[in-house]
Amino acid sequence: MDHFLTAGIFYLKTLKMSIVLNELFDLINEEEENNGDKYTVSQLINIIKNSDKYDVFLEAMADVRRELFVDDEVHGISHNERVCLLACVIAIKEGLDARSLRILLEAAKYHDIGRKDRSGPTGEHGIRSARIIEEKRADLVPDFNDEEVRILKALAIGHNTADKKMETVIRENGVYDVLHAKKLLTILKDADALDGVRLKR
Numbered sequence: 709m710d711h712f713l714t715a716g717i718f719y720l721k722t723l724k725m726s727i728v729l730n731e732l733f734d735l736i737n738e739e740e741e742n743n744g745d746k747y748t749v750s751q752l753i754n755i756i757k758n759s760d761k762y763d764v765f766l767e768a769m770a771d772v773r774r775e776l777f778v779d780d781e782v783h784g785i786s787h788n789e790r791v792c793l794l795a796c797v798i799a800i801k802e803g804l805d806a807r808s809l810r811i812l813l814e815a816a817k818y819h820d821i822g823r824k825d826r827s828g829p830t831g832e833h834g835i836r837s838a839r840i841i842e843e844k845r846a847d848l849v850p851d852f853n854d855e856e857v858r859i860l861k862a863l864a865i866g867h868n869t870a871d872k873k874m875e876t877v878i879r880e881n882g883v884y885d886v887l888h889a890k891k892l893l894t895i896l897k898d899a900d901a902l903d904g905v906r907l908k909r
Contacts (some may be wrong), residue, residue, distance in 0.1 A: 754792050759800045761809055767814035768792065773848065774823040775789075777838065787903060792816040793849055794899035802895065811856055812892045815863035816899060822864070837864035858882050859889045866893045867900055 756765050771790060795816040799809045822836025838861035841848060845857050852860065862881040867873050874897075879890045 712906075730756060744888050749790075749793065751795050755797050755800060756793070761796065761800055761804075764809050765792075765796050765813065768810060768817065772817055773821075773844075776818070786816055788820055790895070790903045791819070791899045794902050796897055798895045798899055802891075804891075804895075808888070808892060811852075811859055812863075812895060813894065815860050815867075816895050818848065818860075819864050819867045819896065819900065834865040834868050838862075853905055859885075859892065862889055863893050863896050866895050871897070 756875070757763055769789070778843055795812050796809065799812055804812065820833065820836055821840050822833040822838070822877055841861055841864055842857070845852065849857065849860065859878075860879050862878045862883050865881065866877040869877055874890055874893050875886060878886050878893065883889045
């Protein structure tokens with residue numbers, strides 16, 4: 709099922725988050741079964757739930773601006789939600805700290821908001837995503853400092869660029885901690901790519 713966070717997502721800020729998500733995930737995953745080397749959504753969620761980063765994941769997913777996304781099964785809201793899930797699991801395995809995970813999850817949420825249609829991969833949509841993030845930063849990430857916003861924009865632009873150009877994109881966005889941003893961008897790119905091949909939908 710594509711929309712693992714559709715119903716009930718807007719109640720997360722006012723209701724007890726873990727109860728809402730548990731009910732939602734149970735409903736969505738009741739028919740899922742393991743299929744070879746693919747992970748089910750429930751398996752990935754269990755990795756997150758059993759980590760110390762579950763609250764960070766819940767907080768990030770509680771506030772997704774759905775109106776910013778193109779209506780597209782491939783690159784729409786459900787894709788971005790799955791990328792968040794995959795990025796979180798990778799980050800947990802990589803031992804990312806909570807603040808770095810928060811930056812990564814915001815990038816995973818909004819890396820495709822610059823898409824205007826259902827067209828395939830283009831560098832332009834990443835640049836548009838970064839512009840939207842900058843324009844709406846007070847609304848999307850009000851608690852982010854300037855460096856965190858620069859990293860967020862670099863991740864949006866860099867998610868669909870060649871690996872050899874990652875560092876250039878990061879530096880062009882004025883990021884000070886290039887190695888940190890490169891690690892986050894690598895995870896985002898991996899999660900984005902994995903969505904199509906390893907997450908059973």
